[in-house]
Amino acid sequence: MSAESSLRASPSRGRPPLGWSKACLAVDVRCAEPVILLAERTRGRLAFRPADLSQVSAAGAPPVCACLSAGESLVQWVTAPFSSMSKARRVLPTLLDIAMPFPVEDCAVEFLDVHRDEGGRVRALAVTARNAQVAARLEGCRESGFDPVCLDPEALVMWTQSLLELPAGRGLEQEPRAVLSAERDRFCLVIGRGARPLGAHLLRSLSAPELVRLLSARLGSAASPVRWRLCGSLAADPSVRRAVCEELPGEWRAGVDVHADPRAFVARGLATRALLPGPLRVNLRGGTYAHTVTESRTRKSARTAAALLVAAGLLVCAADIFAMARMRAARAAVDAEFSSLRDRLLGYRLAVKGERAVSVVAAEVESRKQKTKPLFTAFAPSLVTRAGRIMDTAKRDSLQLDSLTITPLSVAISGTAAGWNGWSGLAAALAADGYRTELKPGAAGPDGRVPFAVATGGAIE
Helix, strand or coil, rough: CCCCCCCCCCCCCCCCCCCCCCCCCCCEEECCCEEEEEEEECEEEEEEEEEHHHHHHHCCCCCCEEECCCCCCEEEEEEEEEEEEEEEEEHHHHHHHHHHCCCCHHHEEEEEEEEECCCEEEEEEEEEHHHHHHHHHHHHHCCCCCCCEEEEHHHHHHHHHHHHCCCCCCCCCCEEEEEEEEECCCEEEEECCCCCEEEEEEECCHHHHHHHHHHHHHHHCCCCCCCCCCCCCCCCHHHHHHHCCCCCCCHHHCCCEEEHHHHHHHHHHHHHHHHCCCCCCCCCCCHCCCCCCHHHHHEEEEEHHHHHHHHHHHHHHHHHHHHHHHHHHHHHHHHHHHHHHHHHHHCCCCCCCHHHHHHHHHHHHHHHHHHHHHHHHHHHCCCHHHHHHHHHHHCCCCCCCEEECCCCCCEEEEECCCCCCCCCHHHHHHCCEEEEEEEEEECCCCCCCEEEEEEEEEEEE
């Protein structure tokens, strides 16, 4: 994919390295005359003021951010032949090691904007700098009187700040862009498409053939109109504008714009990336070379995370203890209610529970019923009275009874009714006397009367 046509989505927003601070000092020392800005954040916006080295080295000064030049850092895309993010992340360092002329173990490395391209492969923007270059840059900064907390690569600073200050117009979101920083005896060119940079190059001079070669390598062999953005102390120099406006073939030019206050452009980008969230945020000063402030905040964050974890664990334990206590209390209440009901039914205290208690209580209740049955039978209405009520009901409902057998526990009746369901009154009377009845009607005879039989399964007790 020579033209990087698969890069459609914008890089995700990252956390700023100095987001915990309300202000910072941005120091651009790439050239002989450093540019220093004091940036202060208010309600998500930055205000810039010129500063000098005395303010940078003063006690209590805000944290400092500086940049690694394009010659000290490398920005390169790495593609893994996997669609799985987890697998790709494991092999990205190895793939970068193969692509670089020096071992990855000797470098500070960050992988940004990890995503899948249109072919399903995982791609990542590798940002790296050799440890020796990082150490040399830090030593040079200390000799100048300051110790930067953050080291940002020049190429990404130029790219993201250009997109912020001069965004693409409507419908031109995927247009190729070239950001050129022009300083005396050095030029830094960042080429990209849409929101993603494709590569950065450090040049000693500008020549049309060299620019065409670099553009072709990054954007594809077919000429594609490129939007040029100029910054640096020589951005308005006629020779620079002539190199990209006149000497460059017309098919590689879509327009040229100069950033406001181009000399302080990189310093503004450093402060913006250090204090505000946005795409491709990175700090290459880490590991062995991490600033004491960064290490302190990392330890503090770790302690805070550990404290939160302990608090969460204690809260879970407390919730578990509370739930167990509630469960024990509920179980004790159920046991107490069960024991109380058991003892009331038995009439005395019995130290058994569960199914055994239920069976014991059921046996005791049944025994008492059998023992008291003669007493209830003695006081029950006589069978003559019951038979009389049955006969009265039969006469009232025009029933002709063929047989009647009655005992204290059962009754059997057969006969005929004048019509269907004529025996309902008889069934109701038997139920009132405490009998469970089962009625079996027959087919109507020639005289229209319907035979029926009533039997009971025993008296209701």
